[in-house]
Amino acid sequence: MFFLYYLDMPEKRLLSAIMFSDIEGYTRMMEQDERTGRSMVKRYLEVLKEGLDNFEGTLIKTYGDGSLCIFPSAVLAVRCAYTIQLALQQDPKVPLRIGIHLGDIVIEHEELYGAGVNAASRIESMGVAGSILVSDTIYREIKNHQEFQLASLGFFEFKNIEQPTEVFALRNEGLVIPEAGTLMGKFKQKIRKANPILYILGIFLLLTIGWWAGRQPSGNGGIIQAMAILPFQSSSGTEDQEIMTEGIHDGLISALGQLGTVRVVDKRSTLPYTLSQKSLKEISVDLDVDGIITGDLSLTEDSVYLDLRLVKTLPQEKVLWTSVYGRKIDEILKLYQDIRTDIARRIKVGLTTYDIDAQPIASDINADTYKAYLRGMYFLNKSTPEEFDKGMQYLLDAVELDPANPRAYSSLALGYMILGHGPNPEDQVWKRGGAAALQAIKLDSTLAEAHAVLAMIKTYYEWDFIGAKRGYLKALEINPNLAIARFQYAWYLAFFGRFEEAIEHHLMAKELDPLVALYTSDMGSLYLWAGEVDKALKEAQEGLELDPDFGHGLWVLGNVYVAKGMFEEAIETHQRAGSVNPIWRGALGGTYALAGQPDKARAILEEFKSQEISPRSAFWIAYMYLTLGEYEEMYKWLDYEQHDFWLVSIRTWPEFRVLHSDPRFQAFLKRLNLPPI
Secondary structure, eight states: OTTGGGTTSSOEEEEEEEEEEEETTHHHHHHHOHHHHHHHHHHHHHHHHHHHHHTTOEEEEEOSSEEEEEESSHHHHHHHHHHHHHHHTSSSOOOEEEEEEEEEEEEETTEEESHHHHHHHHHHHTOOTTEEEEEHHHHHHHTTOTTOOEEEEEEEEETTOOSOEEEEEEOOTTOOOOOGGGOOSSEEEEOOOOOHHHHHHHHHHHHHHHHHHTOOOOSOSSSOSEEEEOOOEESOOSHHHHHHHHHHHHHHHHHHTTBTTOEEOOHHHHGGGTTOOSOHHHHHHHHTOSEEEEEEEEEOSSEEEEEEEEEEOSSSOEEEEEEEEEEEGGGHHHHHHHHHHHHHHHHTOOBSSSOTTTOOOOOOOOHHHHHHHHHHHHHHTSSSHHHHHHHHHHHHHHHHHOTTOHHHHHHHHHHHHHHHTSSSOOHHHHHHHHHHHHHHHHHOTTOHHHHHHHHHHIIIIIOOHHHHHHHHHHHHHHOTTOHHHHHHHHHHHHHTTOHHHHHHHHHHHHHHSTTOHHHHHHHHHHHHHTTOHHHHHHHHHHHHHHOTTOHHHHHHHHHHHHHTTOHHHHHHHHHHHHHHOGGGHHHHHHHHHHTTOHHHHHHHHHHHHTSOOOHHHHHHHHHHHHHHTOHHHHHHHHTOSSOOGGGGGTTTOGGGGGGTTOHHHHHHHHHTTOOOO
């Protein structure tokens, strides 16, 4: 009786499998033969009690000829119901009907109420003697259990329940399946299937109108073109709960990214709307989407429960879909898969890599490993080196707990790649990142993130550009909404001078993560490299509106000012970048040289040479020699013993274009495995 603990509490919200049952025709029976009626109720209650004891159920209330019970899982509730029905079909028989729904309930003292209770009651009212009817929320939980066979009776609208509910009948041996056309009960109407003749006529009219209009319909053909999943609301304030909540939010975004033609906004752009007072319509305008998913999340030690709602926000707000889910943490991948499939069906789109009805069932994972993985990703995205190191340790722990977990390896590879992009990376971090990414792909070839990270390592460290392209395209095939893959592939294309394609992919990355300053600022860099200086200025300024102290963004804006001949503004902007992070003073030195102030440029150059040399500082020293026109020294520093990852960009970097006719530069490109110009 797992809920008895809560009955004395003032109020408690829980996700439960709710079972209503009652004896069909009981009132008439009592009028005709009261003794038989009472005997029937006694037998019913005895069988019910035995079933509850065997399947962890709790009797909340009896109603003379019926009862309300709750269970900790859908599977236990349906097993109990089936056992009860089989028992009551033996003499003396009891004509019982049962309805079950998985939903949110509120327990207040000894009372139980909530929308889930209402739904279960209405589903039970549709049944006939010997039947078990269940809602779509129950169906999702038990559909992969071979012991249950189910048949859909259609969609029904219930009073006081906003969305239509699909109702299923359990059709195991010994049960009665109601005929869909004769169903009675507490529902407003069944949603009818379209008349095929009218449907064909409608298609004909649409085609005719389309022909006369001379155009094809736009968009993906679905109900939603672009969506954002807002951070989930959670009642707990502990750090562990915050980590789990944020990680599950990110996991669902990644899963929904595989919806083929729907743009799904990246997590980083949704985080500012945690507890936002803005309306959903206002958020939609900010993020340029027409659909938003909101949700409440609750966690226990080993389970997760999600109450989700999909709202079409434009032109007017309209709830398209609501559903409640519950899973053990070791079944979290199945949870993501179920939600993705349900939403795909609701908004009428497909998946990128397989049909929604033929997708392989996600495997279980070790709960402790998944928690360590989420903790690792949480701290990896924090701002301090100490938190980053903590995140890497959690990911190493996750790999040690379960060496067969591909997500832990994929995230570990991402961590090493981030270290490789730092100002002073060790050679080993790239090698470790590549090994971790390869292991992740070996364990699960459908992880888009692992393919993207491996492609980055091939681009910036291994200089395997054919393999890099293959990796980026594979990542985007699996998840077209993976913003980092779009962004990195855009720059891969830019390194080869394919600016038109690069801009297309970069704009898509920006759409997927519109509030991330890096994507907007680097959109300015890309336009600058492509020769579109006015567009570059606009993007660079917008990037700094998102983050005024973003050093990289200040560097980009300073470069745009240089291209426009606005040297005073360029120097001031690069000075600000250098105050954020001293490594950007290398850019300032180059700007002084281009502005005709070589003495100030040389002062910064000597400052860099007097410090401990890193691959990044060696690159900036080479850059300052380039802008000073001292090419012999520039080549020496470009060839520093450990190459900086930025070297792959010099083929199309604007300031390096003065070297395109130099045979030494062509030879250097060849050593980088880059094609000649």
